Amino acid sequence: MNTTMDTKSVAKNPLLIRGYEVVIGFETHAQLSTQSKIFSRAATAFGAEPNTQACAVDLALPGTLPVMNKGAVERAIELGLALGSHIAPRSIFARKNYFYPDLPKGYQISQFEIPVVQGGSVEFYLDDEKKSVRLVRAHLEEDAGKSLHEDFIGQTGIDLNRAGTPLLEIVTEPDMRSTAEAVAYAKELHKIVTWIGICDGNMQEGSFRCDANVSVRKPGEPLGTRREIKNLNSFKFMQQAIDFEIRWQIEEIEDGRAIQQATVLFNPDTGETRAMRSKEDAADYRYFPDPDLPPLVIAPEWVERVRAGMTELPRVMAARFAKDYGLSDYDATALTQSREVASYFEAATQACGQPKLVGNWIMGEVSRRLNAAEADINACPVTPTQLGQLVTRIQDGTISNNAAKQVMDALWSDPQTQVDAVIEAKGLKQMNDTAELEKIVDAVLAANPKNVEQFRAGNDKALNALVGQIMKGSQGKANPQQVNELLRKKLAS
Ligand code: ADP
Ligand code: MG
Numbered sequence: 001m002n003t004t005m006d007t008k009s010v011a012k013n014p015l016l017i018r019g020y021e022v023v024i025g026f027e028t029h030a031q032l033s034t035q036s037k038i039f040s041r042a043a044t045a046f047g048a049e050p051n052t053q054a055c056a057v058d059l060a061l062p063g064t065l066p067v068m069n070k071g072a073v074e075r076a077i078e079l080g081l082a083l084g085s086h087i088a089p090r091s092i093f094a095r096k097n098y099f100y101p102d103l104p105k106g107y108q109i110s111q112f113e114i115p116v117v118q119g120g121s122v123e124f125y126l127d128d129e130k131k132s133v134r135l136v137r138a139h140l141e142e143d144a145g146k147s148l149h150e151d152f153i154g155q156t157g158i159d160l161n162r163a164g165t166p167l168l169e170i171v172t173e174p175d176m177r178s179t180a181e182a183v184a185y186a187k188e189l190h191k192i193v194t195w196i197g198i199c200d201g202n203m204q205e206g207s208f209r210c211d212a213n214v215s216v217r218k219p220g221e222p223l224g225t226r227r228e229i230k231n232l233n234s235f236k237f238m239q240q241a242i243d244f245e246i247r248w249q250i251e252e253i254e255d256g257r258a259i260q261q262a263t264v265l266f267n268p269d270t271g272e273t274r275a276m277r278s279k280e281d282a283a284d285y286r287y288f289p290d291p292d293l294p295p296l297v298i299a300p301e302w303v304e305r306v307r308a309g310m311t312e313l314p315r316v317m318a319a320r321f322a323k324d325y326g327l328s329d330y331d332a333t334a335l336t337q338s339r340e341v342a343s344y345f346e347a348a349t350q351a352c353g354q355p356k357l358v359g360n361w362i363m364g365e366v367s368r369r370l371n372a373a374e375a376d377i378n379a380c381p382v383t384p385t386q387l388g389q390l391v392t393r394i395q396d397g398t399i400s401n402n403a404a405k406q407v408m409d410a411l412w413s414d415p416q417t418q419v420d421a422v423i424e425a426k427g428l429k430q431m432n433d434t435a436e437l438e439k440i441v442d443a444v445l446a447a448n449p450k451n452v453e454q455f456r457a458g459n460d461k462a463l464n465a466l467v468g469q470i471m472k473g474s475q476g477k478a479n480p481q482q483v484n485e486l487l488r489k490k491l492a493s
Contacts, residue, residue: 015177018254020253021217021219022179023216023217024174024178024181024214024215025173025174025175025213026213027169028171030169031044031166031208032166032199033200034069035071039066039109039142039164040057042054042055050159059160072166075166079138081306081310086119088114089298093290094110094287096108096110096112098280098285101156102144103144104158104160110141115138115139116296117139119134119135120135121133122188122192123315124187126180127180131184133185134175135170136172138168138169141167143163145162146162174213174226179246182238183239195311210231211228212228214242214245214246227262229241230264245264248272314336317336321336321355327356327359335359344362344384345359347388348362348384351385351392352388352392354391357391358388358391361390365405366382382415383415386411386419393423399429403476406422407419427477434482437483437486440473440478441487441490444470445491451465455491467487
């Protein structure tokens with residue numbers, strides 16, 4: 001039986017949990033990185049004293065008029081171009097009417113029937129399998145204020161600083177089929193918005209907030225009723241919340257209860273999701289075109305100007321890395337996980353001309369150390385030039401891979417360290433002197449007649465024992481490949 005084919009067909013089948021298929025769609029609010037608000041000149045900076053950054057326009061006081069922020073529109077265009085979407089030549093702002101303490105003006109300006117960005121997709125790898133999640137739309141809207149629950153005095157205050165902050169709400173089709181796929185999608189979208197620089201991506205501060213719509217169904221059945229988990233502000237919580245929600249929904253259905261459409265919140269302390277309110281329908285919001293704002297008209301020339309000013313996208317850069325540096329798709333994707341990693345890789349490669357080795361070191365030893373320190377590449381104490389020098393010394397045979405790790409340790413703890421100086425000071429040079437090596441080999445062969453006999457009798461493993469002895473005899477400085485060759489030559493004679 002052909003087992004390879006078997007695993008493949010299993011992988012192609014939808015992932016089932018207790019016989020149920022999971023369906024997930026995302027709505028993500030990305031705060032756009034403009035200096036000023038979407039319809040006013042008030043500042044958007046985070047962390048100011050409450051109510052110092054909301055102006056009359058943000059509060060819609062009588063006599064004020066909103067004016068569209070061009071920078072917010074350009075950021076929406078950039079996202080559309082990055083994801084292969086259609087940029088609507090003419091889109092409309094609408095009022096979404098509801099009352100809430102943090103929205104005293106009674107409506108949110110958003111886009112409803114005709115959004116600025118339409119279609120497109122987010123593509124990424126999940127365990128070597130390429131995934132594509134289709135977008136429905138991305139629309140511009142303003143954020144509301146914030147309720148501050150001051151438990152110590154038993155009161156709630158309202159901070160309107162956030163009112164009018166520009167948001168892009170990015171909505172997917174219900175294309176995801178597992179928690180892992182949903183988290184991978186969110187990470188990829190996060191990577192793209194920060195890469196093109198339209199959003200700072202700070203999840204703790206709420207610059208990138210995800211709502212996960214989750215439902216389950218038996219394969220082949222129509223879509224199940226969804227519940228929407230609001231405001232997931234870390235990838236860890238996202239994973240916990242969706243996992244919990246899936247289990248909860250399956251339990252409910254198995255117990256004979258129907259799922260009610262609802263908006264739910266995740267509580268990180270209990271690890272559970274809980275219904276907050278039953279879900280409103282679009283009709284509840286009484287949408288209508290905002291009479292204060294003209295249609296948003298985007299001429300093709302404007303789109304082209306924005307396109308010309310954009311940086312190389314991760315997908316495009318990964319393809320270039322694969323082609324120019326001979327990397328696998330997987331490695332090229334890993335090395336373009338962020339702009340910083342990509343430019344580190346390119347700088348180190350430039351310093352030594354060894355893209356594959358540099359890539360392996362970045363994805364291996366460098367990432368391992370950064371993860372342990374919970375730091376990202378910006379905080380890497382080893383410069384790309386230093387990594388390039390290290391790789392050069394491995395490539396030219398001066399040091400072994402193991403010795404190189406010791407050099408890396410030294411570079412890591414003291415950024416002033418010079419690669420060649422450490423190799424010298426620690427005596428890490430590989431033994432490339434064959435005469436000296438031969439002496440050690442002869443001594444080891446003479447001292448281990450049993451292993452020699454076993455090897456000659458056809459036991460290939462006996463060679464490893466001898467190699468080990470020789471490496472030990474050379475304090476690990478012998479070139480393992482040379483040792484192997486020399487041994488086989490001697491044992492053959
Ligand atoms: P609303 O705007 O009222 O939240 P939408 O129909 O625009 O509703 O859908 C919002 C999100 O929910 C989209 O990302 C969509 O893909 C997702 N979604 C819709 N139906 C389902 C479902 N049955 N299961 C999971 N996700 C769904
Ligand atoms: Mg929704």
